[in-house]
Amino acid sequence: MADSLKNKNTPEEKLQVSRRGFLKTGAAAAAMGVLGAIKAPSKVAEAAVSNYEYITPKKGQWSKLRPVPNYGGASVSYAEHNDQWLGTSEIVGTVKKFKEKEMGFALVAQGLLGPKAQAGFYTIGIRHPLSDALGWAISPIFGENIVDGQPKPEKLPIPDPEQMSMHIKDVAYYLRADEVGIGKMPEYGYYSDKMNPPMMGIIGGMVPRGTPLQDVPFTEKMPYVIVVAVEQHLETYLASTGYDGISDSQSFRCYHATANISIIMAKYIRELGYHARAHHFGNYGAVMAPCLIAAGMGELTRTGDCVAHPRMGFRNKVAAITTDLPLVPDKPIDFGMADFCRVCNKCSDNCPSQAITRDRDMVEYNGYLRWNSDFKKCAQFRASNDQGVSCGVCIKVCPWSSKESSWFHEAGIWIGSKGETASSLLKGIDDMFGYGTEIVDKYKWWLEWPELYKFEY
Amino acid sequence: MSTVLIFLAGILFLAGILFIKPRVKKDVMWKNVLVWALYVVGSAVLWMGISFVYINATVGHAKATSTAIFLFGGIAVVIAVILARLLGFIGTKKVKDNESLSA
Numbered sequence: 001m002a003d004s005l006k007n008k009n010t011p012e013e014k015l016q017v018s019r020r021g022f023l024k025t026g027a028a029a030a031a032m033g034v035l036g037a038i039k040a041p042s043k044v045a046e047a048a049v050s051n052y053e054y055i056t057p058k059k060g061q062w063s064k065l066r067p068v069p070n071y072g073g074a075s076v077s078y079a080e081h082n083d084q085w086l087g088t089s090e091i092v093g094t095v096k097k098f099k100e101k102e103m104g105f106a107l108v109a110q111g112l113l114g115p116k117a118q119a120g121f122y123t124i125g126i127r128h129p130l131s132d133a134l135g136w137a138i139s140p141i142f143g144e145n146i147v148d149g150q151p152k153p154e155k156l157p158i159p160d161p162e163q164m165s166m167h168i169k170d171v172a173y174y175l176r177a178d179e180v181g182i183g184k185m186p187e188y189g190y191y192s193d194k195m196n197p198p199m200m201g202i203i204g205g206m207v208p209r210g211t212p213l214q215d216v217p218f219t220e221k222m223p224y225v226i227v228v229a230v231e232q233h234l235e236t237y238l239a240s241t242g243y244d245g246i247s248d249s250q251s252f253r254c255y256h257a258t259a260n261i262s263i264i265m266a267k268y269i270r271e272l273g274y275h276a277r278a279h280h281f282g283n284y285g286a287v288m289a290p291c292l293i294a295a296g297m298g299e300l301t302r303t304g305d306c307v308a309h310p311r312m313g314f315r316n317k318v319a320a321i322t323t324d325l326p327l328v329p330d331k332p333i334d335f336g337m338a339d340f341c342r343v344c345n346k347c348s349d350n351c352p353s354q355a356i357t358r359d360r361d362m363v364e365y366n367g368y369l370r371w372n373s374d375f376k377k378c379a380q381f382r383a384s385n386d387q388g389v390s391c392g393v394c395i396k397v398c399p400w401s402s403k404e405s406s407w408f409h410e411a412g413i414w415i416g417s418k419g420e421t422a423s424s425l426l427k428g429i430d431d432m433f434g435y436g437t438e439i440v441d442k443y444k445w446w447l448e449w450p451e452l453y454k455f456e457y
Numbered sequence: 458m459s460t461v462l463i464f465l466a467g468i469l470f471l472a473g474i475l476f477i478k479p480r481v482k483k484d485v486m487w488k489n490v491l492v493w494a495l496y497v498v499g500s501a502v503l504w505m506g507i508s509f510v511y512i513n514a515t516v517g518h519a520k521a522t523s524t525a526i527f528l529f530g531g532i533a534v535v536i537a538v539i540l541a542r543l544l545g546f547i548g549t550k551k552v553k554d555n556e557s558l559s560a
Contacts, residue, residue, distance in 0.1 A: 238517065406512045408505075433513075434520025442517050 054159050054167065063169035070179075071335065072311030073410025074417040078296075078331040081184055086368070087293040087332030089300050093367035097192035100284065101213045104379030106195060109202050110213060113380040118209070119457030121383035125203035125252070127452050128245045128389045134252035135204050138259050142200040142282025146263055155273030161326040168226060168327065171268065175261045177228040178316065179309060183294030184329040185225040185322055190286050194218045200282035218285050220277060222322035224329060225286065226265065227295040229309065229316040230257040232395065234404060237315065239443035242393035243352060243385055245453065246446045250392055254317030255281035262319035269325050280319035291320045296330035299337035302347055303356055303394050304373035310335045310413065313401025314394075336417040338362075340400075341371065343420050344427045346436060347394035348373075353381030356394060386453050397436035399427060462511065466504040473500065480544045492543050499536035502529055 062069045079087045100106060111118040125135040141147075158164050165182050172180035193215035201207040232250045240246050259280035269276035279286040289305045292298050298307035298314070306314040310333070348356035355377035362369040382390045395401050399416065403409040416426040430436065473496065481492050506529020513521040541547045 404512075404516050408509055408512070433518065433524055435518065438518060438520060440517035440519075 052157060052159065054163065056159075056163060057166055059162070061166060063166045063173065065170045065173045070311055071333075072405070073413040074310035074335040075414055076310055076333050076335045076417070079334040081186075081294055081332050085332075086186060086290060087296075087299060088334045088338055089293060090369045091367060092364055092369060095186075095188040095367040097188055097190055098287065098366075099193040099195070099215055100191045100199070100218075101193070101195040101215065104375045105199065105383065106213060107376060108379050108383045109199075111210070113376055114384070116457045117380045117383040119384075119455055120386065122202060122207075122209045123205065123455050124248060124383060124389060126205045127455065128248060128449070129452075130246070130446065131248040131252045131389060134249055134256050135200075138252070138256050138280075138282050139200060139204050139206075141259055141263055142198060142280070144283070147266065147278040147280070147283045149267070149270055151270040151275050152273045156271075158272060158326075161328045164325065165327045165329075168265070168269075168325070171265055172226070172228045172261060175228075175264055176230070176257065177261050178231045179229040179297060179312065181227050181292075181295030181297040181330050182327050183225045183227065183291060183296065183332075185222055185286075186290045186294050187221070188287075189225065189290040189294065190220060191218050191284065194285060198283060220285055220322060222275065222277070222324055224323050224325065224327045225291045225295060226321040226323065226327075227288070227291050227297055227318055228258055228261045228265070228320070229292075229297065229312065229318045230254040230261070231312050232315045232317065232392070234315070234402075235440070235443040236446070237392070237396045237402070238438070238440040239445070240392075240396065241388070241439065242350075242396040243391040244388035245448045245450075246388075247392050248389035249446070251317055251390065252281075255319075258317055258319035262321050266321045266323070269321065269323050272325065274323060274325040276321050276323040276325065278319065278321050281317070286320050286322060288318050288320060292318060293332050294329070296333045299333070299335065300370050301337060301398075302341040302344070302371045302373065304371060304375055304378075306394070308337055308398070308400050310400070310417065313398050315398070315401035336419060336423065337400075339420045340416050340423040340426075343424045344399065346397050346399060346427065346430070350393050350397045350437065351378075352391065352393055353377045355381065386455060387450070388453055399430040399436060402436040459508070459511075462504075462508060466500075466507075470500050470504075477544065488543065492540065495536055495540045495543070499533055499540060502536065503533040506530060506533060 057064050058067070061067050079085065081087065084091055101110065105121060107113050108117045108121045124131075126132045159167065168182065169180045196214045196216050197207045197211060202211075230253075232254055236246060236250060240250070259278075259282055262278035262280045266276040266278040277285060279288075279291075289300070289307050292307040293300070297318075298309040300306075301308045301314060303314070308314045309316065342360060345358055348354075348358045355374045357372045357374075359372055363372045365372070378391075385391055400413070403412075412426055412429065415422045477492070477496060481489055483489050483492070506525060509525045509529060510522055513525060538547070
């Protein structure tokens with residue numbers, strides 16, 4: 001009985017607290033309460049500021065609006081970005097930065113590729129009324145004050161780099177980009193010097209012919225590049241010869257779209273408190289081909305420096321934003337373009353200027369391997385074409401560029417990304433069905449004024 | 458339209474199975490397998506062809522449309538003839554006539 005009483009009393013003994021202990025606990029609780037009360041408002045305020053209300057997407061997702069990247073059926077693997085490789089482009093030496101005035105159209109503008117090409121180039125943007133209108137719409141947004149600027153001094157709270165990368169891709173899709181990628185910016189991806197007057201001034205007819213081009217050193221160095229692409233209009237290409245009056249407008253339409261997307265995105269990033277510069281047709285500081293490859297948006301093609309995307313081919317135009325916004329870059333991609341181009345030759349067979357090589361293998365050029373296509377011949381033909389304005393025949397005929405979205409084209413692209421033998425098969429099928437080289441008259445919606453395409457030289 | 462085509466393909470595929478099933482009672486297994494394999498391959502070729510021709514004609518790829526009609530249509534017809542022969546729809550009457558003559 002006594003034992004049972006003792007046992008019953010034991011728990012009560014355990015719960016007993018001395019008066020001293022009780023007072024100590026009370027004091028500690030009161031202190032915590034006071035501290036909590038003091039801290040609480042600031043925490044609430046902080047939560048109000050940093051609550052950007054971004055619902056975390058699934059890890060590894062491409063973006064919220066496009067959960068998986070759309071490669072149009074191609075079999076895609078990831079490639080390296082290091083000292084030896086930029087994607088599937090092998091770096092075999094030192095890749096030197098170019099001056100902007102050493103590029104094809106700049107050589108044309110300086111008269112280095114003949115008087116006809118020079119005269120044609122000074123009127124290229126204004127010979128067809130539609131490309132004139134599109135160029136006019138780009139001209140207000142090519143100034144340095146538009147493409148660049150100071151970031152807001154106060155950085156806004158943003159999600160972690162992975163989520164921010166998804167968000168940035170969604171911003172691009174929201175702004176009507178057809179594709180977007182984020183890359184680690186290659187050091188050689190910039191021009192060493194920009195040219196003054198800028199290209200846009202010449203194409204827009206704002207610069208007198210023969211004005212000397214000055215070098216302006218370009219020293220920007222940002223860790224990341226965001227590349228946005230807008231597709232050129234497929235049906236229009238189906239109805240076009242590739243070098244008629246609409247050719248220039250096909251490019252300008254996408255230049256205009258990507259220019260707007262890039263300046264808005266750059267400004268948005270600056271509003272978040274980070275540096276960002278837009279690079280678009282009206283004002284490039286970066287060279288687009290390495291940026292595209294670094295951002296996982298394609299591989300080099302037989303045309304030389306044109307980069308083809310697995311879904312769109314190179315039937316697109318791009319702009320870029322270089323930034324120090326913390327992001328997670330995408331990896332360069334490999335979808336077998338090199339193998340395909342090695343056996344296809346459709347662009348070189350149809351190039352009106354014979355600028356695209358028929359060599360089987362790539363050669364070294366400025367420290368990397370690429371096909372030995374002649375960008376000078378290409379620029380010369382595009383500038384001096386007086387049967388139309390500019391040229392895009394290679395885009396029109398490329399099996400990767402000339403298709404609408406359908407199950408059999410996706411199947412074809414999958415075959416084409418499976419090595420040389422499969423590529424030969426795809427090229428044979430492409431020729432058998434007449435893709436690329438056909439002209440589908442029912443889509444010829446634009447007006448032609450052949451008399452406007454002629455020019456004095 | 459593509460939804461209608463897929464529905465039509467499914468319905469006709471099932472109808473074809475019901476039509477063929479009572480006629481596939483061959484003495485050897487490999488003939489059964491051959492008949493069903495030809496039926497599946499033939500159906501796939503036919504409906505892939507119809508889809509291919511429909512999409513290409515809609516977009517306006519004239520050469521692709523005409524080539525596909527001959528290519529897919531030709532393969533489908535060849536398979537259909539082999540299948541019809543195996544199932545006894547064609548070629549059997551002649552044999553019976555011979556039998557009656559010899560008898």
